[in-house]
Amino acid sequence: MRAWAVERTGPIATRPVVEVERAVPTPLPGEVLVRVEACGVCRTDLHLAEGDLVPRRPGVVPGHQVVGRVEVVGDDPAPRFAVGDRVGIAWLRGTCGSCRWCRSGRENLCPASTYTGWDADGGFAELAVVPAAYAYRMPAGLSPADAAPLLCAGIIGYRALHRANLPPGGRLGLYGFGSSAHVTAQIALAQGAELYVMTRGEAARALARELGAAWVGDASDRSPVPLDSAIVFAPAGPLVPVALEALDRGGTLALAGIHMSDVPTLDYQRHLFLERDLRTVTSNTRRDGEELLALADRLGVRAHVRTYGFDEVDRALSDLATGDVSGSAVVTLPG
Numbered sequence: 001m002r003a004w005a006v007e008r009t010g011p012i013a014t015r016p017v018v019e020v021e022r023a024v025p026t027p028l029p030g031e032v033l034v035r036v037e038a039c040g041v042c043r044t045d046l047h048l049a050e051g052d053l054v055p056r057r058p059g060v061v062p063g064h065q066v067v068g069r070v071e072v073v074g075d076d077p078a079p080r081f082a083v084g085d086r087v088g089i090a091w092l093r094g095t096c097g098s099c100r101w102c103r104s105g106r107e108n109l110c111p112a113s114t115y116t117g118w119d120a121d122g123g124f125a126e127l128a129v130v131p132a133a134y135a136y137r138m139p140a141g142l143s144p145a146d147a148a149p150l151l152c153a154g155i156i157g158y159r160a161l162h163r164a165n166l167p168p169g170g171r172l173g174l175y176g177f178g179s180s181a182h183v184t185a186q187i188a189l190a191q192g193a194e195l196y197v198m199t200r201g202e203a204a205r206a207l208a209r210e211l212g213a214a215w216v217g218d219a220s221d222r223s224p225v226p227l228d229s230a231i232v233f234a235p236a237g238p239l240v241p242v243a244l245e246a247l248d249r250g251g252t253l254a255l256a257g258i259h260m261s262d263v264p265t266l267d268y269q270r271h272l273f274l275e276r277d278l279r280t281v282t283s284n285t286r287r288d289g290e291e292l293l294a295l296a297d298r299l300g301v302r303a304h305v306r307t308y309g310f311d312e313v314d315r316a317l318s319d320l321a322t323g324d325v326s327g328s329a330v331v332t333l334p335g
């Protein structure tokens with residue numbers, strides 16, 4: 001089968017991700033083999049290609065927002081899926097099930113957790129395997145390309161929104177307005193939030209206005225009103241003090257990225273005092289995923305998608321790197 005793999009990490013301009021020929025994987029007991037129809041492009045794929053995240057296996061196939069049809073069901077006494085079912089493969093693909101985090105509903109913090117497109121090959125391939133227990137049944141009303149960005153951008157944004165403690169009808173600031181932020185914005189707006197967006201790039205700003213933001217500014221602009229909650233999606237540490245300073249008393253800032261450049265020194269009075277909370281977001285639980293997919297279906301949340309052909313995976317990554325994508329980039333396959 002055809003696949004794209006991280007041959008050696010490096011700046012995206014040096015083409016670290018290349019097309020390769022791979023054997024079709026065989027599903028182990030409890031796994032399913034999926035024929036990929038669409039795979040969303042995430043900033044984490046870019047971090048892996050460029051070495052900000054060190055790949056955990058040589059020649060790993062990235063891609064962890066995968067929608068496809070089950071082609072083979074591995075041995076399973078009680079299979080969750082049948083051949084032909086449309087499923088989603090997301091970032092989280094394994095946890096131990098027995099540590100104190102797994103047992104307390106926080107499997108996202110499991111020290112033994114594994115990830116699609118990092119520990120195991122992902123979805124920039126014609127076929128991919130996934131443990132059935134970590135796959136999602138996809139809502140029927142969504143096309144594969146529309147559904148793919150929900151599987152990381154959507155789920156992580158949903159968790160970030162929870163972590164940001166947004167009060168009902170509250171003022172939410174989003175720093176960065178890419179794939180995850182523009183899905184999160186739709187959920188927050190549907191729930192009555194007032195939205196303030198700080199981002200570079202006129203296309204992203206236009207999308208924020210179109211979706212209903214109350215105010216849109218440049219990447220590190222000060223929002224015109226104090227914020228109850230904010231989420232930093234951009235992987236830029238210098239935005240942390242900017243966002244903390246924009247919070248109202250008792251406000252909460254959540255950092256949604258898996259990787260971030262250095263955070264500058266914080267000033268206690270300016271950035272933290274008055275009970276401003278600073279929280280991070282780490283992966284997600286399967287429950288987050290199930291809730292987000294149901295909510296997106298019910299609210300009619302739709303990613304703004306730019307599609308690429310399977311031979312354009314490297315171009316999709318470099319467009320993401322240069323900020324040339326507004327909304328979500330998705331690689332589609334004939335299926």
Ligand SMILES: [Zn+2]
Pocket residue numbers: 095096097098099100101102107110111112
């Ligand atoms: Zn665990």
Ligand SMILES: [Zn+2]
Pocket residue numbers: 042043044045064091152153
């Ligand atoms: Zn991701």
